[in-house]
Amino acid sequence: MGKVLKFLLAAALCAAGIFLGREFLSGSDVEIPVISDLMDSIHIDSENFKIDIGLEPFYTIEDDTALFTENGTVVEDQAISAGYSGESFQSVELKTSQVNLTVGMSSENTLYVESEKVQRYQAYVEDQVLYIIIEGTLSASSAVEGDGIMPSVQLLLPSDFAQNGGAFGLEVLASNVTVEALQTDATKLRVSAGVVELDSLVSRELAVTMSAGSVTGQNMNITESSDLEMSAGSMSLAGNLSGTITAQVTAGDMALKLEQPFEAYDCQIVCAAGKVTVAGESYSGLTAAETISHGSASLLDIYCSVGVINVEFE
Numbered sequence: 001m002g003k004v005l006k007f008l009l010a011a012a013l014c015a016a017g018i019f020l021g022r023e024f025l026s027g028s029d030v031e032i033p034v035i036s037d038l039m040d041s042i043h044i045d046s047e048n049f050k051i052d053i054g055l056e057p058f059y060t061i062e063d064d065t066a067l068f069t070e071n072g073t074v075v076e077d078q079a080i081s082a083g084y085s086g087e088s089f090q091s092v093e094l095k096t097s098q099v100n101l102t103v104g105m106s107s108e109n110t111l112y113v114e115s116e117k118v119q120r121y122q123a124y125v126e127d128q129v130l131y132i133i134i135e136g137t138l139s140a141s142s143a144v145e146g147d148g149i150m151p152s153v154q155l156l157l158p159s160d161f162a163q164n165g166g167a168f169g170l171e172v173l174a175s176n177v178t179v180e181a182l183q184t185d186a187t188k189l190r191v192s193a194g195v196v197e198l199d200s201l202v203s204r205e206l207a208v209t210m211s212a213g214s215v216t217g218q219n220m221n222i223t224e225s226s227d228l229e230m231s232a233g234s235m236s237l238a239g240n241l242s243g244t245i246t247a248q249v250t251a252g253d254m255a256l257k258l259e260q261p262f263e264a265y266d267c268q269i270v271c272a273a274g275k276v277t278v279a280g281e282s283y284s285g286l287t288a289a290e291t292i293s294h295g296s297a298s299l300l301d302i303y304c305s306v307g308v309i310n311v312e313f314e
Contacts, residue, residue, distance in 0.1 A: 074122045080115040080134075082123065086158030089130040091166055097173040099136035099153045104180045106156035116151035136175075150176070157182065162202070172196060172213070191215060191233070198237075210235060210252070230254055230307065244299045249274065249307035262313040265300040267292035274304035278311045 086109040094103075099118065106112055113132065115121070120135040136151045157168065167186040170177070175194040179201060186205040189196060191213045198217035207227040208215060220239030228235065228245070230252040238257040245265075247254060258265075262279040269276055269283050269290040276283045278300070283290055302309055 074120065076120055077117060078121065079117045080113055080121050080153075082113045084111045084113075084123070084125075084130055086110060086160065086164070089125050090128040090164060091168070092130045092132065092157065092161075093169040093171075094132045094134070094155060095171040095173075096134050096153070096175045096177070097136065098150050099134055099175050100150050101134075101153045101155065101172075101175055101177045102180065103155050103157070103168075103170070103177065103182055105161070105183060106159055109158045109160055111158055112156045113153070115153040118151050118153070157184070161185075189215065206241075208235065228254065242298060244301065246301045247309055247311075248303045249309050250305045252307045254307065254309045256309075256311045257313075258311065259314050260298070263294045264296055264313075265298045266294055266296050267300045267302070269302045271302070271304045271309075272306070274307045274309070276302055276304045276309045276311075278302070279313055 089111075092111065099115075111130065113123075113134075115134065118134055118136045120133065122131075122133040124131055132155075134153055136153070157166070158164075161168070162183040162185050165185045167188070168182070168184045169188040169190075170179075171190040171192070172194045173192045177194065177196040179196070179198045181200045181202075182198075183202045185203065186207075187201060187203040188207045189209070191208070191210045193212045195213060196215045198215070198220065200219040200221075201217060202221045204222070204224045205227075206220075206222045206225070208229065210230045210233045213233045215233075215235045215237075217237040218239065220237055220241060222239075222241045222243075224243040226237075226241045226243075226245045228237075229248045231250045232252050234253045236255040236257075240259045241256070242260070245256070247256065267278060267290075269278065269286065269292075271283045271286045271290075274284065278292075300311065302311070
């Protein structure tokens with residue numbers, strides 16, 4: 001029996017059971033909710049093909065055109081309104097293409113996703129990681145109609161995400177991303193193309209990998225380590241970056257404006273054909289690593305191949 005037929009049969013049995021239960025208990029004081037009361041709390045486990053009725057996670061889709069795969073629910077050409085209990089996962093991996101994305105914090109222990117119509121949406125939990133894929137690429141019919149604007153998407157992480165050791169991974173392809181007042185234990189950005197703006201990011205660890213596009217950040221508060229790697233594009237970060245900062249530029253332009261004084265860091269600088277400027281001192285064409293010691297517990301480790309790296313301090 002096909003999965004779709006099994007789904008319809010399971011839904012019918014569920015509805016029948018609730019109806020018969022209401023009829024049987026109609027003379028009692030037991031309150032039995034109707035189907036419409038339960039729709040927001042239905043969770044579909046497509047891999048094991050079962051329906052769990054509970055408070056969360058839940059899906060609310062614009063209509064019933066959802067398709068089911070082994071990896072989770074796939075929704076095509078729909079607006080999304082979805083919520084996921086923070087108790088069902090510890091980390092989040094979000095992959096986006098051609099969307100205008102805003103990321104922030106929820107006031108509840110629930111992750112929320114809201115979007116305009118997107119071409120493809122998929123979400124599933126594996127090994128305590130919630131994977132979300134959002135593709136805003138317009139269909140051929142939409143392109144013909146002249147609707148060339150990328151859809152807007154909002155993602156809100158659970159309020160206790162950082163407290164519970166939550167790691168947030170974001171992969172960006174041809175998207176505009178704004179991250180506002182995000183709080184995580186670890187944040188990992190992979191930017192293939194697009195524009196990412198970070199404002200008031202608080203995280204123990206930050207890792208950024210760029211192959212094209214731009215990343216800007218202000219009011220940053222990274223307490224333990226920042227791993228920054230670029231092969232093209234531009235990156236500009238300002239704020240508190242404590243602990244170890246690793247800045248590696250193959251090509252492109254990186255600028256760091258740190259709240260700490262220069263003396264708060266030991267430095268190791270390697271620069272080939274590019275140019276590195278640290279606290280107003282420039283380095284280029286080094287045949288060996290330049291080491292600057294201040295007896296500090298924090299380290300600024302710089303490698304520049306062809307690009308430009310500029311580091312300023314308060």
